[in-house]
Amino acid sequence: MTSDLLARRARLMGPNVPTFYDDPVEIVRGEGVWLWDAEGRRYLDCYNNVAHLGHCHPKVVEAIAAQAATLNTHTRYLHRGILDYIERLTGKFGHDLSQAIMVCTGSEANDVALRMAQAVTGKTGLIATDNTYHGNTTAVAHLSTRRPPIGGYPGHVRRVPAPDSLAPLGGSLAAQAQAFAAGVARAIEELEAAGHGFAGLMLCPIFANEGTPGVGPGFMAPTVEVVRRAGGLILCDEVQPGFGRVGAAWWGHELIGFAPDVVTLGKPMANGHPVGAVVTRPDVMAAFREAFGYFNTFGGNPVSCAAALATLEVIEDEGLVENAREVGAYALEMMRGLHHPLIADTRGFGLFFGIEFAREGAPQSDFCGRVVEAAKARGILLGRVGRAQHILKMRPPMPFSRENAEMLVETLDAILREMPA
Amino acid sequence: MTSDLLARRARLMGPNVPTFYDDPVEIVRGEGVWLWDAEGRRYLDCYNNVAHLGHCHPKVVEAIAAQAATLNTHTRYLHRGILDYIERLTGKFGHDLSQAIMVCTGSEANDVALRMAQAVTGKTGLIATDNTYHGNTTAVAHLSTRRPPIGGYPGHVRRVPAPDSLAPLGGSLAAQAQAFAAGVARAIEELEAAGHGFAGLMLCPIFANEGTPGVGPGFMAPTVEVVRRAGGLILCDEVQPGFGRVGAAWWGHELIGFAPDVVTLGKPMANGHPVGAVVTRPDVMAAFREAFGYFNTFGGNPVSCAAALATLEVIEDEGLVENAREVGAYALEMMRGLHHPLIADTRGFGLFFGIEFAREGAPQSDFCGRVVEAAKARGILLGRVGRAQHILKMRPPMPFSRENAEMLVETLDAILREMPA
Known part of the structure; x- marks a missing residue:
């Protein structure tokens, strides 16, 4: 069988x-x-x-079925569904992340986030951790470390040692916060020396693919300072920790206590319906929209938004x-x-x-x-x-x-x- | 309002x-x-x-609603839905395109197709037409010509003049077939001279974004010869012409009369549900699976496959x-x-x-x-x-x-x- x-x-x-x-x-x-x-x-x-x-939650199934029977089309026509959803979603963020792009997968979201950092800074250099996965498009696969692409890893991508309970960067996890920031600072120097410049650092706020090594509040503070001083953006991949998974907060970055410039969302966002999003500040969005034309045919369609809205409501209601x-x-x-x-x-x-x-x-x-x-x-x-x-x-x-x-x-x-x- | x-x-x-x-x-x-x-x-x-x-086709809505209420999960578990669908889909191809990867969008499909060409050839060079659009990920956006990315277009991507009824490559559309092939040959030489080598040519078989200039059967023959001689792959973007849109055939490449190595599918594939696919030969698939780890969380889930299968059946039944x-x-x-x-x-x-x-x-x-x-x-x-x-x-x-x-x-x-x- x-x-x-x-x-x-x-x-x-x-x-x-x-x-x-x-x-x-x-x-x-x-x-x-x-x-x-x-x-x-x-x-x-x-x-x-x-x-x-939970699998096949009836509220999400009903929302999908009802909207699929009514209208499912792209966002070059106007529709209230995407606006109502983005309003509710951005309301879940405590700082000035008030705008969003709807896409179909976490991979697409991360692929957009990288370009947002490049649009804001005018630089191309990207940093990720050294045992991670941020998705399956060509650009985000360059951040992953599973195997090098044909032609080798591009020079504008650097990987820094992630915190790890077994191979500590510098003793205790608290001490690793400084070591992690120092690794990021070195990578920024390398990117600048190589002429790429530094655009942004992408990471999962709880280092989920590294095995959630148990970093706590304050861990990111030295790193955020290094990134800000270099003029780069913090791109926070909330595909795994987001939507309340971490219990003490809606988002992993809230739990760890830092304010990213861009947040990406995927997997749990619509309980299995292919939906992702990139949430950011208006200045970052404007820079991205100016530098890159972007349109996503399926992204933010009324069915996707209905599924995502139902998911958000069930999280709250239950x-x-x-x-x-x-x-x-x-x-x-x-x-x-x-x-x-x-x-x-x-x-x-x-x-x-x-x-x-x-x-x-x-x-x-x-x-x-x-x-x-x-x-x-x-x-x-x-x-x-x-x-x-x-x-x-x-x-x-x-x-x-x-x-x-x-x-x-x-x-x-x-x-x-x-x-x- | x-x-x-x-x-x-x-x-x-x-x-x-x-x-x-x-x-x-x-x-x-x-x-x-x-x-x-x-x-x-x-x-x-x-x-x-x-x-x-047609909008909100009841058979697709029913298929989505029924499967979403039963199971919607990833392909690391086994499920008959994806197998039944790929079997039906690949049965629609007249030559040896017998395997497929399911993804969520045409952009994701094209992003995979480019890497298939790189995996088979071990080279990175890619060619596209000069007034086209193949999607919104970073890698496929490099093939589009709307505006250069931050850092400029990468050297491994070249654009060749597309056939055009107003700015003809060389007189009649029949004559343009030779001129188009010559442009591809020049681009291949440039890629080889620059050390990238040539991996593949991506195009829409009816040049839909160029305004469907009216190329007919035989147009691609000289170009196919040039690409084959150089050891590259033909990547055929069927997102617009596919699934019978062109009337005289199920696929644009059938209408024009050539056999691509890789075909990508998107938009119409599941009547609006976010589904795309890459269809190819077993040798190409094996090279890709060997060179690149690839997994797509939402791709090929039972709901997507049910929606795509219902769409295929309605095309036939009606x-x-x-x-x-x-x-x-x-x-x-x-x-x-x-x-x-x-x-x-x-x-x-x-x-x-x-x-x-x-x-x-x-x-x-x-x-x-x-x-x-x-x-x-x-x-x-x-x-x-x-x-x-x-x-x-x-x-x-x-x-x-x-x-x-x-x-x-x-x-x-x-x-x-x-x-x-």
């Missing part, structure tokens, strides 16, 4: 198409925090942040940010009670958790992989992340309950008890 | 956001070939190719390609009966028409703009295109009827009678 599907995938989609698990799952139905496979097995989804409100904070804290406390000699660190922000496996500072990737497979066998879907893929990544839909958290942690406990170090 | 909306757009979306018309229309509802504004005025839509099956051929021919014949001293040429492929306005070889942009505004005042939505925006662009939804065509041409006739040369 599954092997037939894998053979069809190879024939129709080609080789090396990413799948989860040694024996991938055929998922056929989703509801809330649950997914079902083709044999009717139920899985607790502790990984998929796209289904932010108190999902509060839920992320409360259930997140409850789950984290339970996770910290897990005992295993290879657990090096357990951490989380809201409903985003990481359990790091290491032995005397050496990451335990295989062990982490086996935990993920064992969890799947017990009906729990998880992922992994980090430089060595040695950190369990848990990022369930936002209506995750205390009971769901108990099921997750009890299952992890049972798995770890059976797995010798 | 409209001015309030424009003020809100400026406040929330920034300056220079593209709109249609001097006094833009607030569109609130669509059905078939019709759109309605907020005052209840009805417009015959002769422009929007995204609503390929005989829309045949309709495009028959009504297209009927409409073109009527359009050729229009008389005005400034009409320099009237042409079309299926349901894609252009009427070119010129006076002794000089494009008449203002006149063309006034025709578009006058048509809107009479309840007909049109656009314009071409180097000087002097060509009326008509590209209605595919169920466009003979009666719709008569209404369009009669309205144009009445407008032209009232507009002195």
